[in-house]
Amino acid sequence: MNKKQLILVLLGLFALNGCAGRNNIVLDPQGLDMGQYQADLAQCEKFSRQANSKAGKGMVGGAIVGAIAGNIVGNSKTRRNGAKLGALGGLVKGAVATKRERQLIVKNCLRNRGYAVLN
Numbered sequence: 001m002n003k004k005q006l007i008l009v010l011l012g013l014f015a016l017n018g019c020a021g022r023n024n025i026v027l028d029p030q031g032l033d034m035g036q037y038q039a040d041l042a043q044c045e046k047f048s049r050q051a052n053s054k055a056g057k058g059m060v061g062g063a064i065v066g067a068i069a070g071n072i073v074g075n076s077k078t079r080r081n082g083a084k085l086g087a088l089g090g091l092v093k094g095a096v097a098t099k100r101e102r103q104l105i106v107k108n109c110l111r112n113r114g115y116a117v118l119n
Contacts, residue, residue, distance in 0.1 A: 062090020
């Protein structure tokens, strides 16, 4: 793996690390019981983890697209590099899609429990 590929892999890992953070939820604080909210939030986050991760699917799809593109423009080396870069891109894209879906689940869950979710 050359320097350029290593940098791309590290950037991808940092992006995935950012996907693991907590939900950024903005609520209307009027009449909010923080103890009950924390309990409800924990339950909603637990429900959101039931959503299947799209990272693996994205990685496979990205690798295929990258390999095809590399094959069109070059030889087996460019096909291999295209597959690696495509897999990394697909992995990151899938992880971001999973995070968005899980955030939506948490927000909908909180709304259904009567919270005024503003974002």
